[in-house]
Amino acid sequence: MPRKTSSINDLNLADWREYDDIVTDSLWRIPERDRSGAHLADYHGNFVPQIPDQAMRRYTKAGDIVIDPFLGSGTTLIQCRRLGRHGIGFELNPEMEKLAKSRIRSEDNPHCIKTLSVAGDSSDIAKTPAILRRKLKQIGRENAQLAILHPPYHSIIRFSDSPEDLSNCPTVESFLESFGRVVDNITPVLEDGRYLVLVIGDMYEKGEWIPLGFYCMQEVMRRGYKLKSIVVKDMQNNRAKRNLEKIWRYRALAGGFYIFKHEYIYYFEKLRSSRRKNLKRN
Ligand SMILES: C[S@@+](CC[C@H](N)C(=O)[O-])C[C@H]1O[C@@H](n2cnc3c(N)ncnc32)[C@H](O)[C@@H]1O
Numbered sequence: 001m002p003r004k005t006s007s008i009n010d011l012n013l014a015d016w017r018e019y020d021d022i023v024t025d026s027l028w029r030i031p032e033r034d035r036s037g038a039h040l041a042d043y044h045g046n047f048v049p050q051i052p053d054q055a056m057r058r059y060t061k062a063g064d065i066v067i068d069p070f071l072g073s074g075t076t077l078i079q080c081r082r083l084g085r086h087g088i089g090f091e092l093n094p095e096m097e098k099l100a101k102s103r104i105r106s107e108d109n110p111h112c113i114k115t116l117s118v119a120g121d122s123s124d125i126a127k128t129p130a131i132l133r134r135k136l137k138q139i140g141r142e143n144a145q146l147a148i149l150h151p152p153y154h155s156i157i158r159f160s161d162s163p164e165d166l167s168n169c170p171t172v173e174s175f176l177e178s179f180g181r182v183v184d185n186i187t188p189v190l191e192d193g194r195y196l197v198l199v200i201g202d203m204y205e206k207g208e209w210i211p212l213g214f215y216c217m218q219e220v221m222r223r224g225y226k227l228k229s230i231v232v233k234d235m236q237n238n239r240a241k242r243n244l245e246k247i248w249r250y251r252a253l254a255g256g257f258y259i260f261k262h263e264y265i266y267y268f269e270k271l272r273s274s275r276r277k278n279l280k281r282n
Contacts, residue, residue, distance in 0.1 A: 040073070052066075055267075056080070059197070061145070064086070064146065066147070067189075069090045069149060070150050070152070073100050078103065081104065086113045086141075087113075089116070091119060092121050093162070097118070114139050121164040123179070132185065144189055144190055146194060146196075151182070152166045154172060190270050192270055195228070196220060201262070220266070221268070224271045228268060230264055231264065235262060
């Protein structure tokens with residue numbers, strides 16, 4: 001049968017029955033985190049490697065470029081090496097960036113791709129766009145084909161003392177402003193028609209559920225992106241609440257709320273420039 005290809009991935013739709021391991025449902029239960037190779041799972045606040053793995057296989061082709069502006073321990077770029085995608089990551093904490101770099105390098109690089117990490121603030125509108133363009137040039141390109149954003153969930157985990165750290169934003173409004181600047185920095189170099197993937201959970205503050213994920217979703221959409229899917233991902237093994245189930249159950253019963261057991265993965269497609277212009281006019 002002739003190959004049935006797509007412009008945004010390497011899947012052959014003529015063989016679509018063979019892609020059993022590619023998730024297409026909006027409810028994710030991942031039984032086991034991938035702990036193979038350089039994926040060590042020891043960074044509090046990392047995501048399971050299956051998230052960038054699924055995103056890259058569906059929304060990139062071999063040799064495409066992936067941007068991760070919240071690199072953390074380097075999960076996305078490790079996965080880039082496995083799948084043969086180039087990667088550019090920003091991490092604010094220089095010690096973490098150094099550690100991520102050595103982990104990424106410890107992963108085999110069978111496809112000889114480039115994984116470039118930067119110690120810096122991805123929300124900095126004065127410096128980040130130029131750094132991003134320089135890094136793209138180093139790979140010999142002008143554009144990226146996928147962005148994966150896994151920001152702090154506001155103040156739930158404090159990642160550093162730095163005022164530029166999104167986990168230190170004093171209010172939800174200032175968090176959203178900083179998050180919006182990160183999207184602004186990436187958007188000009190993300191190819192039209194390509195995907196931005198956002199991984200985030202909600203938060204609870206002073207007796208009120210704060211729908212952080214939906215607020216961030218709006219920030220992305222107002223910058224010229226179309227929402228393609230929202231995945232609800234099970235996070236039963238959340239480290240912060242491990243061994244504290246009973247006390248959380250008591251708190252929930254007493255406080256009239258439900259305990260977070262999920263986070264979101266939002267999938268957006270960048271609109272073509274003519275549609276983005278119309279959006280600005282309206
Ligand atoms: C949720 S973690 C990302 C974890 C990553 N996905 C992984 O698997 O290791 C968010 C990361 O964003 C970093 N960060 C916070 N504010 C930042 C900023 N303004 N610029 C770049 N990185 C930032 C934090 O230091 C933290 O490592």
